[in-house]
Amino acid sequence: MSNKLISLIFALCLLLGALLVAIMMAEDVVNSGGVAHPDIAGMTVGGDGELRLKHIGRYAFLFQSLLLLLIICLCILGVSPRYRTPPFYGYMAGCYSLMLFIWWQMYFGHQQFMQTGQLSYFMGFPTPTAWQMYGTWFGAIPLMLLYSLGFRKFIYTQADDEAFTALLTEHKSPTSP
């Protein structure tokens, strides 16, 4: 299972690299990285949002979707294979679903605003940005809950502690490496 996981991580990295190349080779637009504010020095403006996403929008959406999956896979890699039970995988799938949902709301909320000009606010920010700010922050909280509340079940169990103590007793070198 560990070999499959590292293979998946490798495949994700390759895909991310390929998407990056595709984006770099896409037709560039004048405001892709922003342009200087016409009146205020030191400020940058984005300009036409639809134009900026015209050639790369779907690549960027896929990039982030795969990156979120990579984050989940990396967290799974940090859990010993013997603790990766079906409920654990189910929980991680749920974490990914939540992160993907938040990303979806953010991206397509932005799209909707660009098309309609209609906008609502949430806690001081335009709703798509609220998804970005609050959603991205809180989207990883389930991972933190698993780590903290599930520490003795998934991360470092009593059996792990005993095994490490035994290892220290057996092998500890009196000098540094």
Added chain:
Amino acid sequence: MEAYRQEIILGAVFLYMAFCIVTGIWAMRRTKNSSDFFMAGRSLGPIVVSLALFSSTLSGFGFVGGPGLVYSIGVSSFWMVVISSSGYAIGFFLVAKRIRMIAELRDCISLPDIVAARYNSEAVRFLMAVTIVLGVMGYLATQILAMAVVMQAILSGTQMFAEISLVSCVVISSAVLIFYCVTGGIIASVYTDVVQGSIMVVAGGLILITATAVFDGGMQEATSIILANDSEAIMPFGSAGIMASLGWFFVFGLGLAGQPHLITKMMMNKEMADNRTIFPMSLFGYVMAALLWISIGVVMRAAAIDGVIDPLQSPDDAASVFLSLFANPLLAGVVFAGLFAAIMSTSDAFLNIGTAAIIHDIPKAINGKSVDNELFWARVVTVLLAAVAASFALYSYYLDATLVALLGAFGWATFAASIFPVVAIGLNWKGATVPGAIAAIISALVINFSVQLAGISIPYGISGGLVAFITSLILFIGVSAVTKKPNIGADIEQLLDI
């Protein structure tokens, strides 16, 4: 109270510096050997580690550069901050447990020690140490310069020190930094981090309240002003665009687990089980402190657009102008002290790991053993390293910014690309090999250096750091898959199964 604003600010900063000196003296009594100097004897409690961890993450950049970026490019820079929850998750899941275990098993006092043990390779140790030294020089020089510039700005507002020079400010601020680093090592560093972290948590909350009061309609009015002027700036990807934003998400998120000054702190906690509380406490602290970054930047951009303030001469003035115009003098004093604390906290962390790399890791990689009388030489090299970095800082400021800019490229992104695969993945995958690790580190250094030296501009705001990071990940796993696994010790083999 308003009439004494500068004096209050100066007093708060002076108080903090005095605290640093006292802490250095106190910590000196607890520092008996190089393990204490570099690792605090692996005896720190969860609150200390939590505060040290997040306060080392947010340097002066969190106070100055961050708000300045929001002023300049809007929501794009939020991506550097909101990734923190995922970044901490990756760091704790992948690094915290195994790095702590290897550190105790093999009496490691540095990150190169860890990788030498994991890969049974002095070549990997050497490359890791060189990467750290190069990165430390760049980071330290910019931090020392930032410290001196802020000190000069504060002192020049008073009558007595109106004409103080930048060189004098470098000398004064570096002297305090060197004193407590030399006397107390990492113990002084982490306990000053405790105060700094506490200041940042409190300041973050108070600044948010202050910022939302600048406009009658609160934060929504501020963001509406920005929206009316340029919608993209306040939309999820900001002025810099989607790929700049997602690139920062990648580099700052995964890269957190590749920052040497952060993950070495994961080696210092007394009990393994403390990690379950360190993670949420660190994250909470970071989120609170980051409120300062976001709220000041948004309000200042809106204020400049709306004509409430004159446009800033430099985006980096956002925080200082905000504090002088909108914040209560006491709050301004606390935040300026926090700014100093943040810069010093990051500087002392880098001084410590840079010194370890020079006197412990590089000699071990070349000669097979560290220098004799490690504690003495640790103190000497700490002074020399700070002096060299301060000289670089002044050289770049007065003569030629190229060298520091080049070394400054060895910032977060280079550490991320060169260290993350080797440590974060390597500690959790038995298939990682020495050629894979070497390929990852060298590719990260070459790509970041090349992009900086050649001034390469990549379309759609894609950063060289992102390209380097993805490349190093692919090379690390790909090269490892086709090369022979190292003969690691039986103890490490068993540890990787736990």
